Amino acid sequence: MSGASSSKQDGWRARVTASYRAAYTNPIHIRKGEKLEVQPKETEYTGWIWCVNGTGKGGWVPERYVERAGNVAVALRDYEATELSVQIGDEIVVLEAESGWLWCVASDGSEGWIPTGNTVPITLNNHKGVAMKKVAFPINKKEWAPSLIPGPLTLISTCNRAKEPNVAPKSWLQMAAFEPPTLMFSGSKQNTTEKNILETGCFAVNLVDSSMAAKTYGCIEWFGRDRIGKMGITLSPAGKIGAPLVDQCRAHLECVLRSTKEVGGGFVVFGEIVAALVREDILAAPPEDKYRLLDQVVFLENGLYARVRDACPVQAAKDELPGRWTRYVITLIRTDKPMTEALVRRHVTHLKDLDRRGRLVLCGPFQDHKGGMAIVRADSLDEAGAIAEADPFVKEGAETYELRAWELSCEENNHMGMG
Numbered sequence: 446m447s448g449a450s451s452s453k454q455d456g457w458r459a460r461v462t463a464s465y466r467a468a469y470t471n472p473i474h475i476r477k478g479e480k481l482e483v484q485p486k487e488t489e490y491t492g493w494i495w496c497v498n499g500t501g502k503g504g505w506v507p508e509r510y511v512e513r514a515g516n517v518a519v520a521l522r523d524y525e526a527t528e529l530s531v532q533i534g535d536e537i538v539v540l541e542a543e544s545g546w547l548w549c550v551a552s553d554g555s556e557g558w559i560p561t562g563n564t565v566p567i568t569l570n571n572h573k574g575v576a577m578k579k580v581a582f583p584i585n586k587k588e589w590a591p592s593l594i595p596g597p598l599t600l601i602s603t604c605n606r607a608k609e610p611n612v613a614p615k616s617w618l619q620m621a622a623f624e625p626p627t628l629m630f631s632g633s634k635q636n637t638t639e640k641n642i643l644e645t646g647c648f649a650v651n652l653v654d655s656s657m658a659a660k661t662y663g664c665i666e667w668f669g670r671d672r673i674g675k676m677g678i679t680l681s682p683a684g685k686i687g688a689p690l691v692d693q694c695r696a697h698l699e700c701v702l703r704s705t706k707e708v709g710g711g712f713v714v715f716g717e718i719v720a721a722l723v724r725e726d727i728l729a730a731p732p733e734d735k736y737r738l739l740d741q742v743v744f745l746e747n748g749l750y751a752r753v754r755d756a757c758p759v760q761a762a763k764d765e766l767p768g769r770w771t772r773y774v775i776t777l778i779r780t781d782k783p784m785t786e787a788l789v790r791r792h793v794t795h796l797k798d799l800d801r802r803g804r805l806v807l808c809g810p811f812q813d814h815k816g817g818m819a820i821v822r823a824d825s826l827d828e829a830g831a832i833a834e835a836d837p838f839v840k841e842g843a844e845t846y847e848l849r850a851w852e853l854s855c856e857e858n859n860h861m862g863m864g
């Protein structure tokens with residue numbers, strides 16, 4: 446049979462979204478090594494061929510299941526063409542997927558093929574159930590891939606008693622208490638950072654953005670002033686503590702040492718947040734856009750980092766609000782009007798303004814064609830049209846545009862429910 450090596454536990458659960466009635470009452474069964482004749486027959490499903498066995502019985506067989514030479518084929522495995530009759534709403538376990546069809550087990554234990562398009566997987570995303578096989582994972586964080594507890598990428602700035610500054614990356618960091626506002630990070634007493642904190646009683650947490658991610662990962666090959674110089678960062682005095690702030694970071698937390706705790710080989714530092722600073726425009730942005738503008742970076746294993754850009758409203762996720770998965774694609778088309786450098790700069794100012802307002806997703810000129818494209822967030826097609834009209838390229842006649850509402854197909858929406 447088709448899924449000979451599978452068991453019910455190996456499969457994933459799916460829901461039948463359109464009933465299916467088995468088309469053949471006496472389907473073909475094939476044994477590995479059996480010789481078959483391939484006959485021409487039309488089907489809407491690619492990857493399937495009509496085979497006839499030695500007794501003259503015909504049936505659809507996945508092309509991959511045979512070795513074919515012209516109209517002669519030899520079966521590479523056991524196979525049966527049994528189809529399953531299912532009703533809308535039935536829950537099935539899928540053991541195998543093959544060229545538009547699924548080999549499934551029904552709740553009464555009967556097995557057979559049904560078209561993939563008549564089902565949707567039951568996944569975490571649609572909240573109807575979960576079919577997840579778990580396997581053991583190392584408890585040693587050094588062996589983690591992926592990281593199960595990613596932390597924010599930060600630069601902790603300190604200085605020693607002699608006011609000599611130091612900056613070091615830290616990602617084992619999180620809040621420890623609301624009142625008084627306290628954060629904690631884990632380090633080592635051997636580090637200059639922790640030594641400085643014990644000496645001066647203060648430190649600043651500087652949030653790293655994506656433009657600084659690579660140099661933050663790479664900077665630990667240098668130390669002290671050398672590291673600061675090689676990173677190309679500059680420091681300024683903090684408002685309430687003696688440690689400096691990293692100018693290039695978009696947000697800072699000024700902390701006063703409250704306590705430390707040794708945990709195994711780790712040295713945990715608790716700091717009370719006595720002041721916080723955030724780039725002004727970030728605070729003016731709508732809630733979801735604040736995160737995109739902060740452009741915070743999260744440490745992942747294997748030389749990877751993640752960007753916190755896609756803040757998702759919990760309510761929208763619950764209600765699947767319309768528009769959550771919609772973006773607008775503006776294709777810019779060149780006219781005969783010549784471009785000037787000043788005009789390009791005005792266009793870029795427009796893009797930067799969209800970005801600041803959290804409206805810009807992606808933009809750029811085509812490499813192999815005149816014109817370019819911008820993908821924007823908007824509440825309606827009209828608003829996206831207004832965004833396109835406001836582009837100086839369009840306003841000044843150097844480009845026209847085409848606008849499309851675009852539905853995202855992504856992991857998060859289970860590829861529009863079809864993943």
Ligand SMILES: Cc1cc2nc3c(=O)[nH]c(=O)nc-3n(C[C@H](O)[C@H](O)[C@H](O)COP(=O)(O)O)c2cc1C
Pocket residue numbers: 598611612613614615616617618630631632633635636637638639661662663665668669744
């Ligand atoms: C991305 C990244 C994250 C890091 N996170 C931590 C951390 O959370 N705790 C820690 O003790 N060291 C961490 N390190 C290692 C220290 O930054 C490294 O030991 C550094 O040299 C210490 O510098 P210092 O002696 O100037 O304090 C991290 C390094 C990188 C590149």
